[in-house]
Amino acid sequence: MAIQFKEIRQYLARNARLSICFEDGYYQDYLMISDIPTEKYKDLYVYGIGMIDVEFSKDIYTSPQNSDDTNSSIKIKECTFEPAIEIVLHKIPRDIKRKAEGLLLFKDIKPYLQIGRNFAVVNREDWSYKLYEWKRDIPDEYDDKFVFGIGMEDNFDENDKDIIKALEKRSYDSCMNKRMVIVLSDTGRTDIENVKCEGVDSGSTEAAGLNKQTTYGKGPFFLLVTADEWNHDDDQWLGIYVSKKEAKEAYDRAVAWWDEEREHMHYSTSQRVAMFEYIAEDDRFREVERKELD
DSSP, X not given: OOOBHHHHGGGBOTTOOEEEEETTSOEEEESSGGGSOTTTTTTSEEEEEEEEEEEEESOOSSOOOOTTOTXXXXXXXXXXXXXXXXXXXXXXXXXXXXXXXXXXXXXXXXXXXXXXXXXXXXXXXXXXXXXXXXXXXXXXXXXXXXXXXXXXXXXOOTTXXXXXXXXXXOSSOOGGGEEEEEEEESSOOSSOOOOOXXXXXXXXXXXXXXXXXXXXXXXXXXXXEEESSTTOTTOEEEEEESSHHHHHHHHHHHHHHHHHHHHHOOOSSOEEEEEEEEETTTTEEEEEOGGGGO
């Protein structure tokens, strides 16, 4: 039985920033787990768990923007880069055999954890902990412990007696200054909803069906001149195309036009012709490489 997001979310710290990442590099950021609707991502499979620096709005007071709105974006002056727990999700599970059903054991989540750096393994019974720099350093003695929670905290030199001053010296926050916290217990949590999901064999008919659903190239395709990032204020829309043939022809014409245009014009930001495809099933856009249109 694989691990789905609807299960792992029950173990994530309530006060940790989160970045939900997908196989094509697209991601959504959340200030806390409660900002993610219960039904959202629930049937996707966990592919990896790590830490990352990502952008968040400086506005933590008003309600968060609708993350499904592809027209919403955060301007650079309105955002800040902060460390977050990264959960990578896929539609098809990794080929990792789960050791136990029901509540998660440490040996069930260990293969999904980032290689490094810096872990704190905490004993829920007395809140004592041990530090490990790399995942490979974590001994097997924890394997049969129940997972109580997954979080993130400041990483600092345990020998530094004045921790507050040491933290104040940091000019910025980063995942490089953090350690992943894995809280383990001798007994399983009683508030966890047992979530059963059927494992999907990557070679099965069901997996083939999922692959078919996630096949790109169906369109529609959106052609534009973009400056540095999607939804940039300087984007120039050039056209929308239903078929790959029309999209390819339009893309080649636009590249030729833009190469000539740049010889006569000066732009303050680096701009380029780009093609994006709208993925209806996920309600999002992804950038298309030219070779995909052949």
